[in-house]
Amino acid sequence: MSRDTLTGSRIRERRAMAGMRQSDLARQVGISASYLNLIEHNRRRIGGKLLVDIANVLGVEPSLLSEGAEAALISTLREAAADAGNVQPELDRIDEFAGRFPGWAELIADGHRRIGALERTAATLTDRLTHDPHLATSMHEMLTMVTAIKSTAGILADTREIEPEWRNRFHRNINEDSQRLAESSQRLVEYLDGAGDADAALTSPMEEVEVMLAANDYRFPHLEEEAEDIEAFVKGQPHLTTHAARKAALGVLKQLRSDARKMPRAEVAEVLQAHGLDLQALTRHFRVSMAVVFRRVAVLSNDLLEDPAGLIMCDNSGTLTLRKPVDGFPVPRFSAACPKWPLFQALARPMHPIYRCVTVTGREAKPFHCYAIAETVSAVGFTEDPLYRAFMLVIPAEVASENAREVGSTCRVCPSADCAGRREPSILVDGI
Amino acid sequence: MGKRVLLIEDEPNIIEAISFILSRDGWNVSTHSNGHDAVDVVLGNQPDLLILDVMLPGKSGYDILKELRENNAAQSLPVLMLTARGATRDREMAERAGASRFMTKPFSNAEVLEAVRELVAS
Numbered sequence: 001m002s003r004d005t006l007t008g009s010r011i012r013e014r015r016a017m018a019g020m021r022q023s024d025l026a027r028q029v030g031i032s033a034s035y036l037n038l039i040e041h042n043r044r045r046i047g048g049k050l051l052v053d054i055a056n057v058l059g060v061e062p063s064l065l066s067e068g069a070e071a072a073l074i075s076t077l078r079e080a081a082a083d084a085g086n087v088q089p090e091l092d093r094i095d096e097f098a099g100r101f102p103g104w105a106e107l108i109a110d111g112h113r114r115i116g117a118l119e120r121t122a123a124t125l126t127d128r129l130t131h132d133p134h135l136a137t138s139m140h141e142m143l144t145m146v147t148a149i150k151s152t153a154g155i156l157a158d159t160r161e162i163e164p165e166w167r168n169r170f171h172r173n174i175n176e177d178s179q180r181l182a183e184s185s186q187r188l189v190e191y192l193d194g195a196g197d198a199d200a201a202l203t204s205p206m207e208e209v210e211v212m213l214a215a216n217d218y219r220f221p222h223l224e225e226e227a228e229d230i231e232a233f234v235k236g237q238p239h240l241t242t243h244a245a246r247k248a249a250l251g252v253l254k255q256l257r258s259d260a261r262k263m264p265r266a267e268v269a270e271v272l273q274a275h276g277l278d279l280q281a282l283t284r285h286f287r288v289s290m291a292v293v294f295r296r297v298a299v300l301s302n303d304l305l306e307d308p309a310g311l312i313m314c315d316n317s318g319t320l321t322l323r324k325p326v327d328g329f330p331v332p333r334f335s336a337a338c339p340k341w342p343l344f345q346a347l348a349r350p351m352h353p354i355y356r357c358v359t360v361t362g363r364e365a366k367p368f369h370c371y372a373i374a375e376t377v378s379a380v381g382f383t384e385d386p387l388y389r390a391f392m393l394v395i396p397a398e399v400a401s402e403n404a405r406e407v408g409s410t411c412r413v414c415p416s417a418d419c420a421g422r423r424e425p426s427i428l429v430d431g432i
Numbered sequence: 433m434g435k436r437v438l439l440i441e442d443e444p445n446i447i448e449a450i451s452f453i454l455s456r457d458g459w460n461v462s463t464h465s466n467g468h469d470a471v472d473v474v475l476g477n478q479p480d481l482l483i484l485d486v487m488l489p490g491k492s493g494y495d496i497l498k499e500l501r502e503n504n505a506a507q508s509l510p511v512l513m514l515t516a517r518g519a520t521r522d523r524e525m526a527e528r529a530g531a532s533r534f535m536t537k538p539f540s541n542a543e544v545l546e547a548v549r550e551l552v553a554s
Contacts, residue, residue, distance in 0.1 A: 154453075
């Protein structure tokens with residue numbers, strides 16, 4: 001039953017919500033109760049003046065009765081149904097359900113949204129609690145202080161005869177450790193205050209650089225045109241709080257300027273206009289490596305493409321070294337990423353461009369075009385083992401291809417039940 | 433002279449406290465505070481018991497213990513491992529590395545003394 005034929009169901013629902021009897025409503029709008037009954041069971045079409053009159057009596061806008069639940073509600077209900085697992089709700093009657101029971105439908109939709117929000121929070125927190133090096137170090141430091149205080153205090157309490165020199169020494173130690181413990185606790189509390197906020201409590205120089213790039217929306221026209229001094233620009237960025245972060249930012253922005261020289265913005269726009277997003281065409285046109293094209297497309301996509309593109313970089317060890325996020329493709333901050341990402345396939349086949357259409361596990365299951373390549377970053381020679389850096393350009397796709405590969409973010413929050421690449425249990429499958 | 437205990441731990445005040453209680457109990461305690469050369473120190477020192485912290489600068493206690501267990505001279509050395517993490521995974525790692533006993537911080541002085549006496553006696 002389509003949504004526009006459910007006007008009667010909505011009238012019945014609204015009447016029930018108003019606590020009005022069918023006969024009373026019928027009388028007030030000048031029709032028989034039996035006719036209203038037929039309308040309410042969607043056996044008679046209704047519109048025009050009668051619909052307006054009924055809406056007036058029920059105290060709602062006529063459009064609420066004729067158009068019913070918003071498309072967004074239906075869409076959310078469909079998402080909830082897709083995540084239902086073994087339960088199989090009647091999808092063919094979803095419009096009818098939303099029309100007849102808008103309150104219950106909104107309740108389910110709200111519950112679904114809340115579950116999504118809680119899962120995202122759980123993912124953020126579990127990633128931090130399990131893999132956050134700052135938290136692990138902080139906890140270790142505090143337990144070490146507690147151990148030292150406990151042991152020293154135990155000596156002072158239990159040792160009947162203790163030389164004054166030792167006693168003074170242990171008192172001093174307890175005092176020192178207590179101060180260190182207080183400072184560690186304070187730092188930990190400050191850190192945990194921001195634990196649920198993905199942007200808070202930045203833990204590495206590259207994270208500061210990523211936030212600086214995002215804060216500038218990846219747009220640096222004056223730096224590209226060499227009208228602005230990079231070092232001065234870096235010094236003026238409030239997100240770069242440490243020397244290491246400023247140094248890293250300097251490297252990233254110098255790379256950006258170098259890429260811009262090789263692939264000027266206006267010329268890239270022309271090639272995109274002529275060929276669409278054809279990475280090989282860009283490579284040929286500008287005679288640059290695929291990695292340069294990936295970086296340049298990622299930066300310019302915010303202006304030149306329909307959807308911004310994401311970029312993820314890693315080194316030989318698989319450690320992610322830079323992330324330009326893209327909506328729907330979650331990238332872990334602390335834990336190791338999904339081994340099924342084409343980024344890591346590229347490391348196994350250096351200099352060989354790789355394309356995969358992927359869908360991301362989870363409730364949204366968004367599709368993406370992923371292009372990846374690994375290039376050398378060190379000298380190559382008979383006695384030199386090359387070092388590689390891999391790049392993956394992530395572009396939102398309209399639909400997933402038939403052979404799209406399912407990938408996750410990180411094992412801990414991946415719902416995939418039987419993945420050969422799983423490293424550790426998932427809290428979404430096995431619980432926390 | 434009492435039996436020899438080697439304590440490898442990087443926190444000076446813990447070193448001081450454990451050294452004190454073991455010395456008062458009659459043990460001959462020597463200490464070391466980094467992981468880099470810990471294996472050489474153990475092999476050179478030939479203690480009757482090793483108390484080994486897990487998180488050490490230079491090399492982890494697990495790696496040190498694995499290396500020791502591969503050496504004939506230290507295969508049967510009783511080793512008490514100290515760590516700030518008490519998770520099952522950490523216990524398993526300690527067992528796999530060859531620890532005789534695993535103790536989670538914060539521990540009491542009595543627990544340390546009891547563990548040391550039992551390990552050397554066995």
